[in-house]
Amino acid sequence: MPRSLRPRSIRARYTIAATVVSLVFLTTIGGVVGISVRNKVQARVYAETQRVAAEWISAMAYGDVSRTVPKSHVNLLQVVDVHGRIVGSSAAMSGKPPLSTLRPPVDDRIEHLTQCSSAGKCVLLTAIRLSPAEAGRLRLPDSPVVYAGMRQPPILATHRLELFLSAAIALIAALIAWTTWWAVGRTLRPVEAIRTRTAEITLSDLSLRLPQPPGDDEIAQLARTTNQTLVRLEAAVEQQRNFASVVSHELRNPVAGLHTQLEEALLYPGDVDAHDTIQAALSTTGRLQAIIDDLLALARLRTAVPEAPAPVNLGALVETEAAARVRGVPVRAHISGEVKVLGNELQLIRALNNLLVNAQRHAEAAVEITVERSDGQAVVTVTDDGDGIAPEDRELVFEPFVRLSDGHRRDPGGSGLGLPICRAIISAHCGTLRIEDSPRGARFVIRLPLIDGDRRATATGPCGSQTRNDAYGFVR
CATH class of the missing domain: 3.30.450 (Beta-Lactamase)
Incomplete structure (x- = not known):
């Protein structure tokens, strides 16, 4: 046809x-x-x-x-x-x-x-x-x-006889056609309601929900699943809006400061020290560059196709990174044998480096980093002896651009993206990064699935229940 x-x-x-x-x-x-x-x-x-x-x-x-x-x-x-x-x-x-x-x-x-x-x-x-x-x-x-x-x-x-049978066939066929038309129409009535409501949903208003028919048939399940998707989509859009607002705010201050410095140098060339002005402008652009680099890192983690993972010796990696921290508060490493995971070595180095920088910034006298095996997982613990983080702020610090008052005081030029990048990297490796209780200071704990030889061990990581966006700190 x-x-x-x-x-x-x-x-x-x-x-x-x-x-x-x-x-x-x-x-x-x-x-x-x-x-x-x-x-x-x-x-x-x-x-x-x-x-x-x-x-x-x-x-x-x-x-x-x-x-x-x-x-x-x-x-x-x-x-x-x-x-x-x-x-x-x-x-x-x-x-x-x-x-x-x-x-x-x-x-x-x-x-x-x-x-x-x-x-x-x-x-x-x-x-x-x-x-x-x-x-x-x-x-x-x-x-x-x-x-x-x-x-x-x-x-x-x-x-x-033939006429009678033909009339009976026509009558029964007409009855079947009417019954099918009525039954299918009744079955598809919720679909039409769903279609009408879906047409009303726009990006500017994601609060509408689809009508959910009673029962637990395929159409009811479709409506329920779509509503759940709309809830997540609404949360994602709201998170993106908030993120864009925060990014705009974080970039506005350095750009405004740079604009003021250059404008002052242009208007009052005789009263402004050119060397100091250029130095201040370079410092401001350096902060802008750091923020942009961190944003690009988050974007790459969010959208890039994952590379083929390779075995990584976490013990050796941690030992090397700890030894490289020669400036600032000393870092002491404790390695419990060979601990291997599957992953991207460069990304794991960046995550460890960000955690160590954060720990050194807040520590008073020392930073401890340990690597061990526990319940089929590789566990990396970074502990400092600083003031610690209040329980109500332990998840907040993993939000992009969130910086607590102590962080502003210790590192005024920070971007507030170091810890979100850490969590994004660890989540992309099917692991978790959380802040746990500690007698003193902050205690960051990384858990990653172990591998034995060339085979991945069974671990209770978050990959089975966490979406890719969840791992990168934009959608929760």
Whole structure:
């Protein structure tokens, strides 16, 4: 069927399909029923004519051939000799020509046939060839033939049966079509409501929800899942808006300061020290560059296709990074043997470096970093002896651009993106980064799935239940 002629509505498609299938099925059934009825009626007529013919033969042995006609609706009876002469007949066939010229053979004395006249009127006949013994008892020469027949019943002579079956098929098919149209329409009614509401949902207003039909069928599950998706989408859009607002605010101050410095140098060249102005401008652009680099790092983590992971020896990695921290508060590393994970070595180095920089910034005298195995996981713990982080702020510090008051005091030029990048990297490695209780200072704990040889160990990491966006701190 050309695409332009196909019905666009699912309701119409299902109705047409159900109607076509039912018509094929009903037509087949109707044809079988019609043939069966015709054959059954015809068989009954032949059985009745054969019975009447046999009774007439028996009756003729005791009386006159022309008068021994049994009482029956099979009233067309004749006895025809070998020469075609009528030697006996019923009253209905008196003076009529022979019913048929067919003579059954000797080896098959009974035959059934349909004899039609030129006017189209047909008679169902049974022709019985008398045996020599029967002909002798009836004192009839040779082997005459007894014909017993009746006019073809209307059900066989007309097309009433076919018309009745056709009307019944059409009526049933129409009923099936209407039922299918009604049932599919009722089933798809919630879909139309969902479509209408979906058309009303825009990016500027994601608070609308789809109507959820009662029950737990596929449409109800679709509506429920879509509503859950809308909830997550609304949260994601809101998070993105907040993030854009925070980014704008964080970039506005350095840009405004840089603009003021350059404007002052341009307006008052004699009163401004060029070297100091350039130095201040470079410091400001350096902070802007750091913020932009961190934002690009987050964006790459969020959108880049993950590289094929490789085995990484966390113990050796931590030992190298700790040894490289020669400036600031000393870092002491404690490694419990070889601890291997699958991942990107450069990203893991960046995450460890960010944690160590953060710990050194807030520590008073020392930073401790340990690597060990625990319950099929690699556990890296970074602990400082500073003031610590309040429990209510422990998740807040992983939000982009969030900096606590102590952080502003210790590092005024920081971007507030170091810890979010750490969590994004660890989450991308199917691990977790959390702040746990510590007797003094802050205690950051990384948990990653271990590998034994070249096989990944079974671990209870967050990858099975965490989306990619969740891992990068933008959507929660």
